[in-house]
Each structure stands twice: as C-alpha cells, then as structure tokens.
Amino acid sequence: MKIRVVSSRDEIFTLNPNERVVHLAFRPSNKDVFGLVETCPKVEVIQLPQSYRRTISKSIEMFLEMQRVQLLEGDVWGHRKDLNEYYEVPSSVIEKIKEMKSEGKSTEDIKKEVSRRNKTNPEMIGYILMREISD
Numbered sequence: 001m002k003i004r005v006v007s008s009r010d011e012i013f014t015l016n017p018n019e020r021v022v023h024l025a026f027r028p029s030n031k032d033v034f035g036l037v038e039t040c041p042k043v044e045v046i047q048l049p050q051s052y053r054r055t056i057s058k059s060i061e062m063f064l065e066m067q068r069v070q071l072l073e074g075d076v077w078g079h080r081k082d083l084n085e086y087y088e089v090p091s092s093v094i095e096k097i098k099e100m101k102s103e104g105k106s107t108e109d110i111k112k113e114v115s116r117r118n119k120t121n122p123e124m125i126g127y128i129l130m131r132e133i134s135d
Contacts, residue, residue, distance in 0.1 A: 001094065001128060002086040003047065005076055012036050021127075023047040023076050023087065033060050037067055045127055047072045074121030089128065093118050097129055 006012060007025045012035045015022070019040040024032070024047070033056075037043060046069060048056070053073040064071050076087040093114060100110045107129060111122040 001089045003076060005085060005087050013039055015039050018042055021045045027052045027055060030057060030060050043069055045070045045072055047074050049075055072121060072123040074124050093120060
C-alpha cells in the first residue's frame with residue numbers, strides 16, 4: 001500500500017485525483033484540507049503527525065466525516081521525499097497482518113501487536129486491515 005506524502009501546500013493542487021491515502025507533512029489550514037478533498041475526490045485517509053493532528057478544527061473534522069474521509073494520526077518513519085513522493089507500507093507489515101488474521105486474532109490484538117513492532121499507528125493498521133485484507 002502506498003501513502004502519498006505531501007510536504008507543502010503548493011503540492012496539493014498537483015496531486016493525482018485518484019489518491020486514496022495522503023500524509024500531510026505540514027500543518028494544514030482549513031483551506032488546505034478543502035483543497036485536498038477537492039483535488040482528490042477519492043481520498044479515503046488523511047494522515048497527520050500527532051502535533052498537527054491536535055490543531056485541526058472541529059469544523060474540518062466534521063467536514064471530513066461528512067465526506068467519509070478518515071483523519072488519522074501518524075508518521076512515515078524514515079521516508080525521504082527527495083527520493084520518492086510515496087511511502088510504501090512494508091510488505092512485511094501487510095504479511096504480518098494477514099498472518100495474524102488467519103490465526104483468528106482480534107482486530108484490536110492485530111493493531112496493538114503490529115503497531116508496536118513496526119512503529120505504525122494502530123489506526124493505520126486498522127485501515128490496512130479493513131481496506132487491503134478484507135475478505
């Protein structure tokens with residue numbers, strides 16, 4: 001699974017309209033979030049670092065909820081934007097999720113274990129579980 005990393009507000013309007021998961025590596029304004037949803041109508045997840053997530057207004061949270069866009073907290077550890085504009089969730093993470101699901105582990109156990117091992121936010125693990133590995 002790929003996460004499109006956006007490091008400045010100028011990039012928002014150059015995004016592919018088919019982007020589904022976007023990580024904003026800057027503190028977005030309400031206008032930036034509206035612009036992102038307008039530019040990428042298929043967006044399902046917007047991920048923000050923890051410190052930026054806390055500054056999002058309630059009105060934007062409600063807007064995203066109405067648009068059925070999940071607002072997640074998290075980072076893209078070790079990603080270098082100068083080398084690639086996408087962060088690729090390691091296949092080992094997806095394989096571990098599949099393995100644990102086939103063993104009958106609960107969603108909460110999977111989220112807790114995989115996020116602890118891989119420095120991936122539990123909410124993103126939940127999204128991957130729902131989106132990529134649904135039966």
